[in-house]
Amino acid sequence: xxxxxxxxxxxxxxxxxxxxxxxxxxxxxxxxxxxxxxxxxxxxxxxxxxxxxxxxxxxxxxxxxxxxxxxxxxxxxxxxxxxxxxxxxxxxxxxxxxxxxxxxxxxxxxxxxxxxxxxxxxxxxxxxxxxxxxxxxxxxxxxxxxxxxxxxxxxxxxxxxxxxxxxxxxxxxxxxxxxxxxxxxxxxxxxxxxxxxx
Numbered sequence: 001x002x003x004x005x006x007x008x009x010x011x012x013x014x015x016x017x018x019x020x021x022x023x024x025x026x027x028x029x030x031x032x033x034x035x036x037x038x039x040x041x042x043x044x045x046x047x048x049x050x051x052x053x054x055x056x057x058x059x060x061x062x063x064x065x066x067x068x069x070x071x072x073x074x075x076x077x078x079x080x081x082x083x084x085x086x087x088x089x090x091x092x093x094x095x096x097x098x099x100x101x102x103x104x105x106x107x108x109x110x111x112x113x114x115x116x117x118x119x120x121x122x123x124x125x126x127x128x129x130x131x132x133x134x135x136x137x138x139x140x141x142x143x144x145x146x147x148x149x150x151x152x153x154x155x156x157x158x159x160x161x162x163x164x165x166x167x168x169x170x171x172x173x174x175x176x177x178x179x180x181x182x183x184x185x186x187x188x189x190x191x192x193x194x195x196x197x198x
Contacts, residue, residue, distance in 0.1 A: 031084060031110060033122045036066035036075045043083030044075065044105075051105045053143070062088075071128045072099065074119045076110060084110040087119040091132060098185075099129060101137040104149065116149050117156075124192050134185030138166050140177040150182055159187035 036044065041063035048056050065073050065088045076085030089101040106115050123129065135153070139146045154161035166181035 029078065031076045031078055031113065031115065033074055033076050033085075033119060035070045036073050036086070037070065038063060038067050040075050040077075040083055041066045044086045047083050047086055047105050047107050048103065050107060053140075054103060054105055071126065072123060074123050076106075076115055076119060078109065082109075083107070085115045085119050087116070087123060089123070089137075091129065092136075095134075097132055098134040098136055099124065099132045101135060104146070117152060120149075120153060121192055125189055130189055132189065133187055134183060135187075136181060136183045138179035139163075139182055140179060142177065150184065154184045157184065157187040157192055159184050 042059055044062040044066060045056075045059040048054050048062070066075075069088065069090055072090050073088045074086070075083050078084050084107040086103070086105045087101065088103045089099055092098045092100055101120065104116050104119070106119075120135075124132065124135070137146075137150065139150070151161060161182065161184050163180045163182045165178055167179040169176060169178050172179070
């Protein structure tokens with residue numbers, strides 16, 4: 001007995017509300033949050049380049065994230081099919097209850113909409129992450145936007161936030177600010193789901 005092949009979804013249909021995880025923004029300028037795919041790779045690369053001080057990796061790296069790690073990443077697309085937001089991360093092999101968030105990027109056209117938080121919460125409420133109860137990331141000491149985002153997430157999820165130095169300037173080659181490891185949790189994904197739409 002053969003397993004039925006799931007129906008193919010054309011890439012042009014992937015931004016439609018019926019396929020998107022969430023639709024956010026204003027009615028006249030909706031943004032569609034969904035899992036990325038190979039066609040998003042270059043758009044993600046261009047988005048990261050437009051969001052200093054984020055470290056820019058290769059277009060190939062973003063293609064890998066958009067395909068091999070799509071269940072734990074999210075993109076936000078506008079009606080022009082432009083990538084205006086991206087979150088990348090993965091569930092840690094040695095700690096399957098922990099999601100490590102690598103990068104958050106929101107383009108200029110989508111700033112002020114709460115998109116970064118909505119992207120993170122869209123990932124955290126997926127069925128693939130139902131056993132995850134901690135979120136980790138690294139933040140440089142002077143990145144106030146990122147500190148603000150993760151403090152808001154901890155408060156919304158009613159979970160403690162702890163941090164410590166993780167990578168020193170010396171470990172990063174002497175030309176990069178140190179990175180602090182930030183950990184939120186424990187939390188329940190059901191609690192996060194309850195905040196969707198706020």
